[in-house]
Amino acid sequence: MTAPAGVLRLRARIELADFPVDAAWSADGGALVIAGGEGAVLLADTGAAPAARQIGAHRGGALAVAWQRAGRLFASSGQDGTVLLWDARAPAPRPIHEGKAWCDRLGFADHGRLLAAAAGRVLHVFDAAGATLHALAGHTGVIAALAWRPKSSEIAVAGNGGARLHRLEAEPAVRDYPAAGACLTAGWNADGRLLAAGMQDGRVQLWNVATGQPSQLTGHGGRIIAADWSTNGRYLATAAGEELIAWDFSARGAQGIEPIALGAHSERLSALAFRPGTSMLVSAARDRRLLLWRVASAAQPADAHLLREDCTLLRFSRDGRQLAVGDAAGGLSLYECG
Amino acid sequence: MSARVPVTVLTGFLGSGKTTLVNRILSEQHGRRIAVIENEFGEVGVDHELVIGAEEELFETSNGCICCTVRGDLIRILAQLRKRRERFDAILIETTGLADPGPVAQTFFIDEELREHYLLDAIVTLVDARHIEQQLKSSPVALEQIGFADVLLLNKTDLVPATELSQLERRLHAINGTASIVRTHNADVALGRVLNIGAFDLDRALARDEDFLEPARPFEWAGLYTLPAGEYELQQRSSAEPAADAHAHDHGHAHDHEHESNDHGAAHPHGQLRMVDLLLLPSAAEAAPDEPGGGSDASRIDALIEDATRRFDGDAVLLGPHAALPPQVLGRLELDHARHVRLHLPRAGSWVLFCEHAPAEFGGLLPGLRPEHERSFGSHHHDAEIGSIGLTDSRPLDPGKVNDWLSYLLQSRGQDILRMKGVLNFAGEARRYVFHGVHMVFDGRLEREWPPLSARCSRLVFIGRGLERAEFEAGFESCIA
Numbered sequence: 001m002t003a004p005a006g007v008l009r010l011r012a013r014i015e016l017a018d019f020p021v022d023a024a025w026s027a028d029g030g031a032l033v034i035a036g037g038e039g040a041v042l043l044a045d046t047g048a049a050p051a052a053r054q055i056g057a058h059r060g061g062a063l064a065v066a067w068q069r070a071g072r073l074f075a076s077s078g079q080d081g082t083v084l085l086w087d088a089r090a091p092a093p094r095p096i097h098e099g100k101a102w103c104d105r106l107g108f109a110d111h112g113r114l115l116a117a118a119a120g121r122v123l124h125v126f127d128a129a130g131a132t133l134h135a136l137a138g139h140t141g142v143i144a145a146l147a148w149r150p151k152s153s154e155i156a157v158a159g160n161g162g163a164r165l166h167r168l169e170a171e172p173a174v175r176d177y178p179a180a181g182a183c184l185t186a187g188w189n190a191d192g193r194l195l196a197a198g199m200q201d202g203r204v205q206l207w208n209v210a211t212g213q214p215s216q217l218t219g220h221g222g223r224i225i226a227a228d229w230s231t232n233g234r235y236l237a238t239a240a241g242e243e244l245i246a247w248d249f250s251a252r253g254a255q256g257i258e259p260i261a262l263g264a265h266s267e268r269l270s271a272l273a274f275r276p277g278t279s280m281l282v283s284a285a286r287d288r289r290l291l292l293w294r295v296a297s298a299a300q301p302a303d304a305h306l307l308r309e310d311c312t313l314l315r316f317s318r319d320g321r322q323l324a325v326g327d328a329a330g331g332l333s334l335y336e337c338g
Numbered sequence: 339m340s341a342r343v344p345v346t347v348l349t350g351f352l353g354s355g356k357t358t359l360v361n362r363i364l365s366e367q368h369g370r371r372i373a374v375i376e377n378e379f380g381e382v383g384v385d386h387e388l389v390i391g392a393e394e395e396l397f398e399t400s401n402g403c404i405c406c407t408v409r410g411d412l413i414r415i416l417a418q419l420r421k422r423r424e425r426f427d428a429i430l431i432e433t434t435g436l437a438d439p440g441p442v443a444q445t446f447f448i449d450e451e452l453r454e455h456y457l458l459d460a461i462v463t464l465v466d467a468r469h470i471e472q473q474l475k476s477s478p479v480a481l482e483q484i485g486f487a488d489v490l491l492l493n494k495t496d497l498v499p500a501t502e503l504s505q506l507e508r509r510l511h512a513i514n515g516t517a518s519i520v521r522t523h524n525a526d527v528a529l530g531r532v533l534n535i536g537a538f539d540l541d542r543a544l545a546r547d548e549d550f551l552e553p554a555r556p557f558e559w560a561g562l563y564t565l566p567a568g569e570y571e572l573q574q575r576s577s578a579e580p581a582a583d584a585h586a587h588d589h590g591h592a593h594d595h596e597h598e599s600n601d602h603g604a605a606h607p608h609g610q611l612r613m614v615d616l617l618l619l620p621s622a623a624e625a626a627p628d629e630p631g632g633g634s635d636a637s638r639i640d641a642l643i644e645d646a647t648r649r650f651d652g653d654a655v656l657l658g659p660h661a662a663l664p665p666q667v668l669g670r671l672e673l674d675h676a677r678h679v680r681l682h683l684p685r686a687g688s689w690v691l692f693c694e695h696a697p698a699e700f701g702g703l704l705p706g707l708r709p710e711h712e713r714s715f716g717s718h719h720h721d722a723e724i725g726s727i728g729l730t731d732s733r734p735l736d737p738g739k740v741n742d743w744l745s746y747l748l749q750s751r752g753q754d755i756l757r758m759k760g761v762l763n764f765a766g767e768a769r770r771y772v773f774h775g776v777h778m779v780f781d782g783r784l785e786r787e788w789p790p791l792s793a794r795c796s797r798l799v800f801i802g803r804g805l806e807r808a809e810f811e812a813g814f815e816s817c818i819a
Contacts, residue, residue, distance in 0.1 A: 019421045037421030061418060079418070104414075142395050142410065160395055160410060182397035182410055200397045201406060222450055241450055268450060286454075312421075330423070 003338035006280070007303040008292055008323060012050040013333045016042060020312050020326030024067040024074060026088060029317035032324055033074045033086070034332065035062035041076045041084070043091055046322065050334055056084060056093040066106040066115065069318065073128060075115055077103035083117045085130045096130035109148045109155070114168060116155050118143035123157055125168060136166055140178075145186035145197070149209075158183035158197045165195075165209065177207045179214065184224055189249070190233030198224025202240050204247070217247055219259050230274045230281075235295050237262075237281050239269035244283050246295045262293055264301050270311040275337060276320035284311030290325060307333070342457035344534050345429040347442050349483045350464030351473050352435035355493040359464065359525035359532070360432055368529055370427040373419055375412070396441055408445040413452060420455055428533045429456065436479055439463075439486045440756065440777050447779040460537035463487035463517075464525065467498045467506060478723065484510060485724040485756040485801045486776070487517045488537035496523040508558065508696065508714070515726030516759060516799050538774060538781075555728075556650035557692045560639050561709030562621060564688045569662055569680040570704055572616070572671065613672055614694045615654050616703075617646055618665045618681060621688035635711030639690055644730070646692045651807075665689070673700055724756065724803050727810050732795045734765035736819040743813045744773075744780070752778030754805065760798035763788070765819035 003009035018036025025032055034042040034052065039061050044052035058078025067074040072088040075096075083097035083106070097103070101120035108115050114133070115126045120142055125134040141160025148155050153169035162179035163186060166172075183197035183205060197205045202220035204227070207213065220240035227238045236247045244262040251257065267286035274281050280302075281293040288310065292303035309329035316323050316337070323335040350356050360374055397410040412431065419426065433439050439461055446458035463483045466473070473480040484490065490510055495503055507519050520531050621638045654670040655663075662682040663669040671679060681704070683689060696714060697703040740762060747755070755777060762771040764784075773782025788794045800810060 019423060021418075021421055037418070038423065061421065063418070102418075142414075144410075160397055180398075200408070200410070225451070268454070 003336040005338045006292075006294065008282070008290070008305060008335040008337055010305065011322075011334045011336050013331050014044055014050050014052050016040075016052055016330050016332055017054065018042065019328060019330050020332055021062060022064045023313055023315045023324055023326060023332070024065045025315060025317045025322075025324070026067055026074070027070045027072070027318060029319060029322055031088060032315070032332070033065045033067060033076065034326070035065045035076060035078070037061055039078065041065070041086075041093075043088075044332060046324075046334055052332070055086070055091045058082060058084075063102060063104040064106040064117075066108050068108045068112040068128075069110055071108075071112045071128075073108075073112070073115075075106050075108070075117070077106050077117055077119075081119060083115075083124070083126070085115070085126070094130060096126055097124055097132065099124075105143060105146050107146050107148055107155070109153055110151050111153070114148075114153060114155075116146055116148070118146050118157065121159075123155070123166070125155075134166075134168065139164060141182065144182070144184045147186040147188055147195070149188055150190065150192045152192065156186050156188070156195050158186035162205075163195060163197055163207065175209075175212070177209075177212065177214065179205045181205075185227040187227055187229050187236075189229050189236070190231060194233075194249075196227060196229070196236055198227040198238055198240075200224075204236070204238055217257060217259070219243075219245055225269060226272045228272055228274045228281075230279045230295070231277050232279070235274070235279055235281075237272050237274065237283075237295070239272050239283065241268055242266065242285070244269055244272065246281065246293075246298065260295060260298055262291075262295075262298050262301075264291055264304075265289060271314040273314040273316055273323075275316050275323075276318060278320060280337075282314055282316075282323060284314055284325065286310055305335075342455060343426050343429055344459035344536075345431060345446060345456050346459050346533050346535075347439055347461045348430055348432045348464065348532075349437070349439045349461065349486065350435065350491075351466060351469075351477075351480055351483070353469070354435070354464040354466040355491075355522075355525035356432055356435070356464050359491075359527070360430065362525065363430060363529065363532075366529075370529075370533075371424065372428045372430060372533070373426045375415055375429065375431045406448065407441045408448050409441050412442065412445050413449055416452055416456060428459075430533070436477075438479060438482050440482075443486070443776040444779050447776060447781060458538045459533070460488040460535040461486050462489045462491060462532050464491045464493050465510065467492050467494045467503060470506065471509075481513060481724045482756060484513045484517075485803075487514055489531065489535065490514070490517045490519045491525065491527055491532070492519055492521045493525050494523055495521045505699075513724050513726070514757075514801050515728055516757070516801065555643065555647055555715040557615075557617075557646060557694050558715050559693045559696045559712065560642075560646070560715070561691050561693075561697075561703070561712040562635050562639055562688060563691065563704070563707060563709050565683055565707070566686045567683050569682050570707070572663070572679050572681055572703055573673075573677065573701065573705070612674065613670050614700060615650065616663060616669050616671055616694070617649055617667070617692040618663060618683075619646060619649075619690050619692065620665055621690050636713065638688065639711060639713050642690050642692075646690075650692070650694070724801065725805065726799055726801045727805050727807050729798045729810060729814050730795060731814065731818075732763065732793055734763055734794070734819045735796060735817045737764050737767070737771070739817040739819075740764075740771075743817050747813060748775070748778045748780060751802070751805070755800055755802040757801045758799065761796065762798070763794040763796040 018038050018040040020034050021037045022035040023032050032044040039057045040054045041056040042052045043055045058080045060079030062078040065076045074086050077083045079102050081099040082095050084093040085096045099119050103117050103119040105118035113128050117124045121139045123136040143157045143159050145158045154167045156163050156165050160182040163177040165175045182200040185198035187196050195207045200223050202222050204217035206215045222241045224238050224240045229236050234250050238245050246260040248258040265285035269285045272283040279295045284290045288307045290305040291301040294302050309327040313326040325333040395410040398407050619642045649668050654668040657669045657671050657679045660678045662680045664682045759774045768787045769784040772785045
């Protein structure tokens with residue numbers, strides 16, 4: 001039983017003992033790891049009878065989780081400054097890092113051999129066995145976002161003052177991409193040529209990574225809370241306040257980038273995500289509406305659902321068939337995407 | 339949507355007692371759930387537990403505009419605190435001793451998400467009574483921290499003589515005319531004076547707008563006297579000086595003289611006073627006793643304040659030796675050459691003498707005569723780089739013109755204006771317009787109606803660096819409907 005093409009169908013809702021802050025799908029879409037605002041690390045089985053159980057905790061609050069793209073390892077981190085590495089076959093917490101600063105960003109490289117964790121201004125890099133390979137300091141600001149460059153061992157970190165690209169294997173190198181202001185999000189387009197950062201003041205900062213050439217997209221009035229690229233790299237969606245914009249990169253050059261205003265939310269946006277392999281976008285806002293957009297023909301949302309509470313996160317499974325929606329009531333809803 | 343959580347910003351120099359206060363709030367059984375964000379160490383404290391938080395970080399924008407400067411770490415920490423199911427009753431943010439609290443306050447105006455869940459409640463500045471004079475001399479930040487405050491906790495008062503405390507309070511009031519001053523020692527203050535005060539709550543600001551907008555005056559002191567007609571020596575004759583003046587009235591007493599000398603020697607907050615402006619006004623004999631408070635000594639002074647303020651803005655007449663100052667003339671007394679200068683009372687009755695400085699600062703006025711009532715006003719600034727300007731006017735204002743003026747002011751002087759507050763009387767509008775701002779960030783709206791029998795009077799206060807009264811008066815004048 002699947003949802004009709006191009007719509008979302010609510011399949012199940014899992015009640016959690018905690019407020020979901022972050023979540024990551026397993027490679028096969030059969031499980032989700034969830035970070036709880038009060039500290040719980042939860043593992044949800046998304047099969048026929050979806051349910052979640054607590055497998056561990058971060059004192060003070062869990063902040064981030066990540067799962068290998070094609071593996072069974074996942075990681076969690078939190079306000080206790082620790083990074084835990086987990087194996088889905090026998091989930092037991094294995095601390096691989098302890099520090100003082102909140103550890104609030106995590107990410108596996110596409111190839112799964114490297115894990116990065118940001119704590120304050122320092123980027124910690126581990127191998128898949130959990131050994132620390134690097135503790136990269138010297139960033140101009142607290143790391144607000146990190147993004148592994150597609151199919152590489154290069155990672156971009158962004159924060160106040162701009163972005164920095166670390167090449168970690170082959171010939172290690174560092175390159176800076178300065179920006180006046182604070183970057184809050186970071187994301188690569190499909191071919192890894194363009195890095196986009198959403199800024200505190202509403203601008204979208206773009207860099208051609210090879211040439212270092214910066215450009216900016218202006219249109220938002222306030223802080224960019226979320227940004228995501230479509231899988232094919234044609235669209236970049238950004239949200240700030242009540243505004244949702246999809247930027248069309250099909251034309252060449254920054255001048256040719258067209259903003260498509262997706263205006264159907266009546267309150268501040270909470271989250272957005274592109275469905276992998278498509279130009280379908282989901283967005284959620286304080287108006288408690290969950291909207292599905294076909295960006296190419298986006299006068300109206302293609303589907304709409306009312307959420308029980310404010311959305312805290314939107315996560316598509318790798319194959320794009322399932323969508324997890326976290327809410328402030330402490331629930332995780334699973335939607336099928338046709 | 340649940341009610342917004344009030345946020346108190348605590349500032350003050352190192353050693354002013356912030357840590358003592360924070361520790362009390364964290365450990366006392368007050369039944370409230372309070373999260374304390376201690377930025378000096380990047381820690382967040384919740385119910386005795388300390389959690390290391392985000393590193394302090396200023397987010398500036400590409401245009402370099404300070405009004406857009408916010409605290410990135412606060413946005414991050416407060417977003418995380420919100421993700422606990424158990425809600426906090428209050429948040430206390432301790433700023434570093436050397437930081438301008440502007441960006442912290444602005445963060446709550448600018449960031450939509452924070453604004454939705456948190457409400458800036460008040461800026462509380464701890465002042466070390468013993469060391470503040472020295473800190474004010476050495477650091478502009480100390481001055482700014484006082485300028486930003488809604489509440490000044492004058493701490494360590496046990497280490498400073500009472501006379502100095504009064505002078506210090508006048509000094510603080512000169513810098514910040516709207517902050518309430520609370521004396522403490524060991525930072526021992528009722529939590530109600532620090533948390534959930536509502537200084538930024540437009541609604542609550544109105545409820546106590548009687549004192550929230552006491553404007554700064556060009557005089558620091560007024561005394562009410564009832565005297566027979568005649569001439570009265572203004573200053574005590576120096577003992578070294580022969581009593582050569584035939585008109586001298588023999589009211590001086592050695593005892594008083596000594597007492598005042600001691601006061602004089604206690605402290606000189608304004609450095610060496612050389613001149614002081616004086617104004618004598620007749621107290622209205624016909625002050626209607628049936629008016630609320632009418633006829634009381636206090637109200638007889640109050641009734642003359644606006645008139646005196648206007649006259650103080652005019653040119654003063656220099657009082658040479660043997661001069662006699664008549665009523666309704668602004669006179670300037672040269673303190674080094676003030677002997678034999680008298681006050682001329684053309685008829686018997688009640689008179690109010692307004693004086694630019696508190697008489698205690700320069701050896702007293704009218705030796706031997708005690709005023710029936712006296713009142714101190716916030717001292718206007720002399721050497722302070724930061725001061726307050728207050729405007730009061732009953733003429734109705736044009737909302738469009740006010741908007742133009744405030745926009746112009748914020749663009750041209752926003753960096754210099756630390757705080758502003760006001761209640762405005764708009765023409766044809768039954769409700770009061772209330773506003774407040776931090777630097778160039780501004781929040782205002784129409785609030786409750788004017789009370790039926792009250793005088794609809796606009797009142798504004800600006801606290802800032804190098805503000806010129808004339809500039810603000812001219813701007814205000816341009817807003818009259």
